[in-house]
Amino acid sequence: MTGRRMGFVIGVILLAYLVSLFVSIYSSFKEATRKSTAVEMRHLIQRACSGKSNTTYSGTVSTTMIFCGRDYRTASTIRHRGNLERIDYNNGAVMISAADATRTYSPDTKTVTVSSPSVESKSASNLDLLLKNYELVSRGTDRVAGRETLVVELRPTRPGGPSKRLWLYPATDTILKMEDRTSSGKLKSRTEFTSIDFSKSIPDSAFQSAACGGSSCATVKECGPRGEAVDQAVGIKPSFPKYLPQGYVMDGVSVYHCACKCGHKAIHIRYTDGLNSISVYETPAKLACGDMCKIHCPSGGKCEVSDADQSQVATASISGRSIVVVSDLPKNEISRIAESIK
Amino acid sequence: MMRCEEADTVIADYSVGNLSEKTRFAVEEHLGVCEECARELALLHMVMAAVEEHVGEIEPPHGLWHGVCSRIETEQSRSWLEKVSQSFRKPRVALGYAVATAALAGALIFGLTVKSPQQIAERSPDPAAMEYVQSHASSSINDAFADRVSLGFAASMSASEERSHL
Numbered sequence: 001m002t003g004r005r006m007g008f009v010i011g012v013i014l015l016a017y018l019v020s021l022f023v024s025i026y027s028s029f030k031e032a033t034r035k036s037t038a039v040e041m042r043h044l045i046q047r048a049c050s051g052k053s054n055t056t057y058s059g060t061v062s063t064t065m066i067f068c069g070r071d072y073r074t075a076s077t078i079r080h081r082g083n084l085e086r087i088d089y090n091n092g093a094v095m096i097s098a099a100d101a102t103r104t105y106s107p108d109t110k111t112v113t114v115s116s117p118s119v120e121s122k123s124a125s126n127l128d129l130l131l132k133n134y135e136l137v138s139r140g141t142d143r144v145a146g147r148e149t150l151v152v153e154l155r156p157t158r159p160g161g162p163s164k165r166l167w168l169y170p171a172t173d174t175i176l177k178m179e180d181r182t183s184s185g186k187l188k189s190r191t192e193f194t195s196i197d198f199s200k201s202i203p204d205s206a207f208q209s210a211a212c213g214g215s216s217c218a219t220v221k222e223c224g225p226r227g228e229a230v231d232q233a234v235g236i237k238p239s240f241p242k243y244l245p246q247g248y249v250m251d252g253v254s255v256y257h258c259a260c261k262c263g264h265k266a267i268h269i270r271y272t273d274g275l276n277s278i279s280v281y282e283t284p285a286k287l288a289c290g291d292m293c294k295i296h297c298p299s300g301g302k303c304e305v306s307d308a309d310q311s312q313v314a315t316a317s318i319s320g321r322s323i324v325v326v327s328d329l330p331k332n333e334i335s336r337i338a339e340s341i342k
Numbered sequence: 343m344m345r346c347e348e349a350d351t352v353i354a355d356y357s358v359g360n361l362s363e364k365t366r367f368a369v370e371e372h373l374g375v376c377e378e379c380a381r382e383l384a385l386l387h388m389v390m391a392a393v394e395e396h397v398g399e400i401e402p403p404h405g406l407w408h409g410v411c412s413r414i415e416t417e418q419s420r421s422w423l424e425k426v427s428q429s430f431r432k433p434r435v436a437l438g439y440a441v442a443t444a445a446l447a448g449a450l451i452f453g454l455t456v457k458s459p460q461q462i463a464e465r466s467p468d469p470a471a472m473e474y475v476q477s478h479a480s481s482s483i484n485d486a487f488a489d490r491v492s493l494g495f496a497a498s499m500s501a502s503e504e505r506s507h508l
Contacts, residue, residue, distance in 0.1 A: 049486050065492040067499055074495050087491055093498035097490065102483050104497045113497060115483050126486045154487075164487060178489055189492035256477055266474070270481055277485075279478035308475045326478035 041136040041152050047173040048166070049127050055172050056081045059145065059196035065189040066310060075194075084207040096207055103209070112209075130274025133157055133247040142167055144176040145193040154275060158246060160330045161276050162188070172198055182310045183328050230255055230267055236284050236321055238267045243340035245333055247273040256281060266324075278327040278337065285320050305331045314338035344372040349379045357386045 058079045065072050076089045085097040094105040104113045139151035149167040156163060160183055167177035177192035231237050233255045248271040256268040269280040305314045314325040314334045318341055325338045349372045355361050356369045373380050476496075483493045 061491055063489075063492050063495060065495065067496050072495070072499070076491060076495070078491070085490070087494055089495055089498060091495075091498060093494065095490065095494035095497075097484075102490070102494075104494055106498050108498070113480075115480055130486060166487065175487070178487065180489055180492075189489050191489050191491045256474075258473055268477070268481070272485070275485075275487070277478070277482055279474065279481060281474045281477075308472060311475055311478065313475060324474045326475050 037138055038136060041138060041150075042131060044150065044168055044170065044173075045131070045136065045152065045166070046127065048168050048175055050173075054082070055174055055198070056200075056202060057172070057174065057196055057198045058200050058202060059193045061087075061191055062194050063189065063191045064187070066187060078193075079202045079206050081202045081207070086206050096209070098207065105209075126272065126274055128274075129247075129249060129272065130154070133161075133273040134163075134275060139165065142177075144169075145196045147171075147176060147196070149176050156273075156276075160245075160333065161273070162328050164275060167192070174198075183330070186310065188310055234265045234267050234283070236267065236282060238269055238282060239319070239321070239341050240269065241280060241325075241337045241340045242342065243336050244271060244278070245273075245329065245337075248278060249273075251277065276328055278325065278329070278334075280337070280341070281324040281326075282341075283322045285317060285322050305335050316341070318342065343375075344368045346372075346376060346379055349373070349376070350382070353379065353383055354386060357383060357390065 058077070061076050061078055063072075063074050063076065065074075074090055076087050079086045083097075083099045085095075087095040089095075092107040096103050096105075101114050101116045104115070105111075106113070133156065134154040135157050137153040137155050139153050142149055142151050144167050147169050149169050152166050152168060154164040154166070162183050163181045163185075165177075165179040165181075166175050168174070169176050174196075176196065177190075179190045180188040182188050230253055238253055251270040251272045254268050254270075256266045258264045258266065264283065267280075267282040269282070271278040271280075304316075305312055307313075308326075311326050311328050312331055312334045314323075314337070316323045316325075316338045323338055323341055325334055327334055327337075329337075349369055352361060352365060352369060356366065361369065373383060480493060480497055482488050483490055483497075
């Protein structure tokens with residue numbers, strides 16, 4: 001081999017070495033940046049979740065939501081102090097949330113709907129679940145209500161689930177805007193502050209029961225007894241699905257009181273992956289109120305799946321009980337859950 | 343030898359003596375052997391004679407040429423969409439489009455009414471099941487990052503909807 005040729009070969013080897021060195025340094029730098037951004041976003045989300053209990057603010061909020069296939073927009077005012085929150089809607093409805101329950105007052109129907117959090121539901125463990133099942137993706141910065149926010153997307157790690165975007169104000173760890181999208185990517189709801197004030201103090205009286213247009217309200221409880229009492233209340237023992245999609249854990253078992261006014265009840269088994277949830281309702285096939293609340297289920301253990309207000313509903317009749325499964329999941333997944341209940 | 347299609351494009355110019363000598367000879371040579379094109383020329387002469395007899399000399403209006411010219415320029419700069427819509431004015435094209443649209447509509451209706459085996463298992467939700475859908479949505483109100491404002495609004499909306507149905 002001549003000296004000239006030898007020099008050429010050494011040059012090529014040296015160049016290849018330099019290129020690979022550059023690529024590996026660049027990749028490690030990129031990976032390190034990605035990891036530090038992910039850790040930073042994780043801390044931000046954790047602070048936003050716990051920060052809700054430490055801040056006081058009041059402001060106006062604009063909401064866009066898709067309900068029964070229609071596009072609705074509403075404005076409301078929010079007053080938030082620690083674990084307490086009051087939302088006054090422009091249609092006269094009021095929602096007051098406390099640690100024990102959320103109460104929605106409807107002056108139109110003169111009712112107050114009480115929704116209690118599940119016994120097993122703990123926000124810290126739910127947050128861990130959320131961070132396990134959802135990837136945090138940075139979407140840059142944006143201004144909301146005159147404040148600079150960091151935009152974070154919660155994207156499911158497995159395909160087929162809904163997603164969420166949060167606009168976080170790091171100075172107070174407050175969520176100034178949020179956007180929910182269905183598993184098919186369609187907008188479900190968007191809520192954003194149009195103005196917010198962190199300096200005003202809010203009196204206790206703001207979080208006391210709201211009247212229903214000057215008269216007393218009839219109370220409707222969304223969640224009834226739990227645990228052992230569920231069997232007695234509904235008359236059947238809960239049957240749990242043998243199949244659940246990966247990442248879901250049980251959130252609670254409670255009694256659901258049908259809004260049909262005939263007093264029939266259902267067992268409500270709820271599963272969550274931190275953001276999305278699956279509800280399984282079980283009722284005895286023979287109801288005291290006849291056909292009014294009867295779900296027309298196909299027999300033979302097979303289920304029917306239908307679209308309903310950005311969710312999928314699977315109905316089945318299994319072992320003398322009617323089963324309804326509701327979730328924003330692909331049709332094959334939801335029917336598989338329903339058919340796994342024996 | 344000139345063919346009928348070529349002769350057809352220049353026969354009107356030939357009838358008024360508006361062709362080069364070379365093309366005129368080619369047309370005449372073709373007319374000598376093609377009865378159909380000769381008949382076409384005779385027809386043209388008859389039409390021209392009738393026009394001259396009944397209409398006489400008409401002076402073109404002032405600015406006619408500029409008007410025609412600008413219309414030609416506009417025609418060239420028209421968008422494809424306008425050209426498509428213009429083509430609908432031609433009976434044969436319009437008929438073609440109508441047949442194609444009817445075929446498409448038929449296929450759509452057929453596709454919607456005849457369900458595949460997989461679709462047969464699907465149906466619109468049971469009204470009783472919708473109660474559970476609403477309950478499912480409300481049950482997330484206490485979740486970590488739930489949009490409580492929209493969920494509360496949905497709850498108040500559904501309460502009003504229920505009332506309107508009673």
